[in-house]
Every structure is written in structure tokens, then in C-alpha cells.
Amino acid sequence: MSEIMLGISAFYHDSAAALLVDGEILAAAHEERFTRKKHDASFPVHAVQYVLNEAGIGLDHLSAVAFYDKPYVKFERLLETYHAYAPSGLRSFWAAMPVWIKEKLFMKKLIRDQLGSVSRGSAKALLFPEHHLSHAASAFFPSPHEEAAIVTIDGVGEWATTTIGYGKDNDIxxxxxxxxxxxxxxxxxxFTYFCGFKVNGGEYKLMGLAPYGRAASEFVKSTRQKILDHLVDLRPDGSILLNMDYFDFATGLTMCNEKKWTDLFGVEIRKPESEIAQPYMDLALAVQQVTEEAIFRIAATAYDLTGCENLTMAGGVALNCVANGKLLKQGPFRHLWIQPAAGDAGGALGAAYAAWHIWKNHPRRIPGLPDAMKGAYLGPEYSAKDIERLARRYAAPYVRYPDEDALCSVASEMLAAGKIVGWFQGKMEYGPRALGNRSILGDPRNPDMQKTLNVKVKFREGFRPFAPSVMEEELEKYFDFSCPSPYMLMVAPVQQGVRKPLPEEYDRLGMFERLYHIRSEIPAVTHVDFSARLHSVNRETNPRYWKLLAAFRERTGFGLLVNTSFNVRGEPIVCSPDDAYRCFMKTNIDALVMEDYLFLKSDQPGFETQEG
Ligand SMILES: [Fe+2]
Known part of the structure; x- marks a missing residue:
């Protein structure tokens, strides 16, 4: 009989569940995709239900449920921190404690009760691997490497914020x-907070803002130096000491001491949603530079300690794809593999892996290339019946294309004509990025595409360009990068031959003037510093999406498309056909392809009346 491990992450942000059957990933999903609450932190009842259904089992069949951290140790960290900073920590102590006392300390009972609401029976064991061990397990075990250095970097788990490890066989x-x-x-x-973005989600925006910083300016240079002189002691081995006079996260309910930061940097904290002035772009660049330096030094230490050629990474900071692209390029590691669900959602998978390999001591089968993640396509998929049912509910006309080539040909024709296409196929992605199964697509050559997608589809005046999905075979034609980047976790420069010249004094232009200047033959996916966030598409991992890209290449000569996640601002990525249809109808997406079905906006009945 199969041995099955359920991994869970919950109660902080990005709850998720993952299921391993005899050491192989069967299914994994974020709770937010079902509840439609972005970064949903509640117990992942729906995600657990989904992964158990995929296996056709109940709780009795589970060998273990593994939770992604040790709540008691985390509680101990909170208590000690409050003690160390008393009395200034009292305010947040009282704010946090009732929740801890009522819920989190009774975690075992809470988890058992919550699981009981999903299915009858109970798992044989309930395990609590450490938070960073869960991240490390999610980085190493599904990677293609027999042995590897492992680096995990995030905000905080129990106590650890960064670890360096070594993985070989079934041990870490x-x-x-x-x-x-x-x-x-x-x-x-x-810095995310000070620049007016939300903590736990806005970090990506800060990274996207950094290329607007003026690297050669005195302000950036002096800001970087101020960070290193006053905020962070960055040591040669990559470890850091923060000067806690400048940070409030240990004692207060905010991230930094705003007055001290204003005195140091000479700018006030930015109000969320306000216009972004140049100093915030420069701050973003300066902290990005310091972060990169820390990551490079940690990697160098990991290389010295392990002597491995392979590096695997996880933890929220491993989503910093600008740093990742540079790290791979400059070495010392020859190979870099990053868990696509590098944030806390991926802890669910890591916890399940820790239970399988470390707790149960099962040997590891080395996954073949590219890895054991099945392209990160591990979430729910829907049948033709589901889509037809949806079409009936909304009286939505469609055309069915049972021939994949014909469908890709029609879709690529629309894309080449400047249309925006919602593309929904197969299993939903695990991790924060849409990788072609729940994506909104457009023509990267189109000079208006970036603006149209932002304003008319995503309903935001975004300062970031979009990411390209590019046929793996065409990657080097457009980008100065020679390894596959299947999870959109690497940033690389656009090739010189694809670039267009910049006007004089480009750096002095306003943010959107710079953004909308046509910098390359693929302007919709070229950032202001000529960088691009790469998603390379492999013919075997995702044949249907690859075929669409190939059809677009045949039509236009360009084997790449704009790929942005299928959602609107503030919402999780669509999961079901219903989510997709509603998003399609509420935005200016011109056509929706769901599996074999094509819905044209011009054919659809009015949506308001349907809703009412
Ligand atoms: Fe974490």
C-alpha cells in the first residue's frame, strides 16, 4: 500500500497543502486560489480537500501530516523578543498574544480539528519540521541534483532567517x-514598507522599481553607503547584523522607525498609492544592491562549506529573480535550482518531503532533468463538462476546437492582431507565478501592449513591464541567458541586437516616459534597464503552451509572448472556469481560451445583467 504524506503551511500568509505519494508529488495548491482571498492565511481546508480528492483518500490513509514550522519554538522567539525589548514591546505583545494563547499554542488540537472538518478519520502522525528545514527540503529534494548546497533566506521562521545547508541522498x-x-x-x-508597498507581497514591486533608480547618481551611492553604515553590518561571509535602533518589527507593529529613516535618508515614508518620486526608486535600487551583495556572499560561503557545484534555494528572498539571474551568471555555482513555490506556500511541500525522507528515512530517487516539480502544474484542472456547464450557466457562446493545431493557429492570429487572450489549460500552477496554464497573453512587439494590459485588463498604472514566455529554443535569440528558466525566477538582459537606442538624458525622464519609450523590438517585456523576467517554455513540460508559442512564431517570426497572471489587481490567480470567465467578462480581455473552447468577447451577452 502506498505511503502518503500531507504537508501544510498555514496561519501566517499563503496557506497551502501538498501531497506526496510514495515520495512523488501528486498535488499541491494554495488556499487563496479556492477562497479567492489573496495570501489567505487561514487553515487550508479547501487545498487539503483538493489534494486528498486527487489521491482518492481520507485522513486514515495518511502516514503523517507535516506542518511547516514549530509553533512552540516560534512562540518562544516571540516571548524572548518581547522580553529583550521590554517595555517597548508591550504594545505588540498585547496585540499578538491573545491570538497565540487562544489558537497557535493549541496547534495540534487546532490542526486535528480543522482536518476533521475536511474528512473523517485521522492521520497516524502529526509532525512539525522546522520552518527553514521545510524550505530547505522544498529546495533540495525535488531538485535534479544528487547533492547540492542549500540556501534558504526569508523574513523569519521560528528563529532562523537564513540557513546554509548541504543535501545528499535523503538527508539535509x-x-x-x-x-x-x-x-x-x-x-x-x-524598505518595501517605507516605499509605500505592502509587506509580504509588495517586495516584488520594490524589486521592479529598482531599475528606475539612477545607479550613477550620488543619491544612490550615498544611500547604499548609509544602509551599510547605519542599518546593516554586512560581513564577509554574508551574515548580517541589523541595527535595531532603526527597525520596529521586533517591538512594534510596523517595520521601521520612520523618524530615524526620514532623518537618515532625507525623505518621508511614501504614502501607499501616491505618485512614486525619484528618491523611492533610488532607495529601491540601493537596497536591491545591498541585498544582492548579501546573497552573493552567502552563496560564496555555501560554496566554500560544501564544495558543491550545485546550489538549490528557497525562502521568500529566493523569489528575488534579479539577484538569482546575476548569481547564476557570476558563479561560483555552475547550476542553480530554485523551488518555484519559494515562499511559505512551498513550505507545505517541503514539510511533506521532510516527513518522507528525514522522518521516515526513505531513500531518494534522483529526479531526472528538469526536476520533480512537473512544471509546477500541480493544482486543480477542469473537464470539458465543467466548461460546458459554465457556458450554459452564463448562456455564453463558444466555438470548440478539438484540433489543438487549429486552436493555436486561431489564438496566435488574434494575438498577432493585437488582441489580448486569456489562456486557461490543464492543472493550475503551484507558486506565485502563472506559467502558461492560467495566463493572460499578448503580443510583446506591440508598443501599446504594456499600457493596455495594465490599464484595461489589470486596472493599474503599473510601472513594471510584463514577463515574456519564450520557447526554450529561442531563449538566447532574445536574451543574454543560456539556461532554461521554467519558473520565471531569473532576470536577464535583452540581447544587444534586439535593443533600440535610448534618447539622450533618458535617466532624467519621468517614470512613465521611460517605461513607454520603445527600448527594443519586444518593448512589452523589456524593463527600463533592458532586463526581462524570463519564463522559458519546454516542449515536453508544457506541449500545448509551447505549441501556441510555435504558432505565434510561425505567424510573426517571434517565438515569445507577453505572459501575465490571469487575475486582476488584488485578486488571486483564477482557478476554476467560473473564475476565468468572470475575470474575462469584467476586463478588456478580447478572447478566452479554456481547454478546447474559445469564447470571443464580441459574442458574449452583457455580464452585468447576468450577474444581476
Ligand atoms: Fe518562510
Missing amino acids: TILRQLDFPHSIGLLYSA
């Missing part, structure tokens, strides 16, 4: 650990 050894409050993730989050 943690070699170095950096503890709270000294955290690269929290440093980055503090």
Missing part, C-alpha cells in the same frame, strides 16, 4: 544559521 545537514532579528528578508520588507 544545516551548516550555518542566522537568527532573528537579523534578517535580509525583513530588511527588504522594511
